[in-house]
Amino acid sequence: MSLSDPFVIGSGLPVPPPLWPRSTSTTRIENDADAIRVAQLLAAHLKQNAAAREQSDHFPLEELNQYSSSGLWGITVPRSHGGAGVSYATLGTVVQTIAAADGALAQIAQNHWAAVAVIASCGTENQKEELFGLILDGKRCGNAFSERGNKTLTDLKTQLVREGDHVIITGKKYYCTGALAADLVPIVAVDDQGLAWLAIADRNTEGLTVLNDWSAFGQRQTGSGTVLLENVKVPVTRVIPAWKSYLPDTPRPDSAISQFIQAAIDGGIAQGALDETVSFVKTRTRAWIDSHQDHAHEDPYTHHILGGLFARLSACRALLDVAGKTIDAALIHATPDTVAAAQIATAEAKIFTTELAIEATNRLFELAGTAATDTRYNLDRYWRNARTHTLHDPVRWKYAIVGDYYLNGAFPPLHAWS
Structure with missing residues (x-):
């Protein structure tokens, strides 16, 4: 496979916009x-x-x-x-x-x-x-939110300037998951007052370039590389005041929604790893000599470890369900209290899904044995994916905001990572 192909992961090349319309129409799901x-x-x-x-x-x-x-x-x-x-x-x-x-x-x-x-x-x-x-109709949104080299995640340098019926945006974004194959690229940019707006550009807009330069060892195929913005023009009709979601008196649960989806991804990775563990132990792993069993799936220590992991997977699902319902409630009646409740419920779920994803993907090899490290099975993808994705925002801060909430009634900070 040639590095002249822009779709080669890590090629560093600019990627053309996807074709539209696509050959297959998009289904409308009803319920x-x-x-x-x-x-x-x-x-x-x-x-x-x-x-x-x-x-x-x-x-x-x-x-x-x-x-x-x-x-x-x-x-x-x-x-x-x-x-x-x-x-x-x-x-x-x-x-x-x-x-x-x-x-x-x-x-x-x-x-x-x-x-x-x-x-x-x-x-x-x-x-x-x-x-x-x-x-x-099937158009996909990507992401041009985060930047590298800034003091903090929210210290954005990308600015938008109003010119007639358009805004002009110049900047450089990274971790742009989905932009590589997007039809629409939502860009977070700040105005001269530091307020963050979401400008939704067509992927083929002049001056908007997506580079396939994502090179992480996990989540390799997300294409989460660079978006270059050089005097990109976006109609004012496509510019949304995202800052309004984070006003202390009238917040919306947008941050909880973003974090909730991240937590659900980690929960899914854990589930996939546990399913692989069960399959491998039952079909390929040898019983340990001291167990005096004929098959690895009869090992009581394996039963004990998997029992704990599956119990925690059930807890993750339950916590995600609670978080989802709490978000739904905040969408119906958004107040500082309901939005904070959604953030806290989501943080609790994310603590569990983060830690389970890392442990389950590690235990896979302990329980499945050395044979599971054979590269033909590629089972290490679960650990690499879990370790990479759970770095999205530090779970240690989830513990902190949950504890402060219950101990002191302190609401979580209002930003997209909380």
Whole structure:
């Protein structure tokens, strides 16, 4: 495979926008039950070649097209605008299901759903009508949010300047998951007062360049590389005041939504690793000599460890379900109290999913044995994916905000990482 191919992972080359319209039309999912059913069918398909795909050096464009055309990317569009308007508890189940099959593909959609949430909470009715219509037709949102080299995550240098009916944006973004194959690129930029706006540019806008330079050892196929912005023009009608979600007196649960999806991805990776552990122990692992058993799956110490891991997986699912319902409640009645409750419920879920994802992907090898390290199985992808994705924001701070909330009644900070 030649490095002249822009879709080779880590090539560093600019990637052309995806073709539109795509060869396959996008399904319209009607309700929560349909969303879960479609996710289960898609996950079963994606899992078949997941190990080989992750070892490939090529971005999984075909599988991504299957994923987005399934209709799952539009399930959080409100019913008032033609979507299924599924609950966030349902979205959590969908994300976990996909992530158990392929953690990288699951993450690519994360910022898309986060963008849908911002449009719903801060967009005008005209913006919702246009953008939700595009999304339901199958257009994918990427991400041009984070930057490198700044003092903190929220210390953004990318600015937007108003010029007539457009804004002009110049800057450099990194960790741009989904932008590589996006149709729309939501860009976070600040105005002259330091307020953050979400400008949603067409992927083929002049001056917008996506580089395939993501080179992490995990979540390799997310394409989370660089977006260059050189005097990019975005119509004012596509510029959304994202800062309004973080006003202390009138917050919205957008930060909880973003974190919730991240937690669900980690929960799914843990589930996938545990499923692989069970399969390998039952079919390939030898019994330990001192167990006096004929088969590894009869080892009582293996029973004990897996019992604890599966119990914690059930706890993760329950916590994600609670967090999803708490987010749903905050969307219906957004107040400082309900938004803080959603943030705390999400933080509690994220503590459990982060720690379980790392432990389950590590225990896989302890229980499956040396044979599981054979590269033909590519089982290390679970640990690499978990270790990489759980670095998205430090779980030690989740402990801190949860403790401060219950001890002192302190609300979590209002930003996209809390």
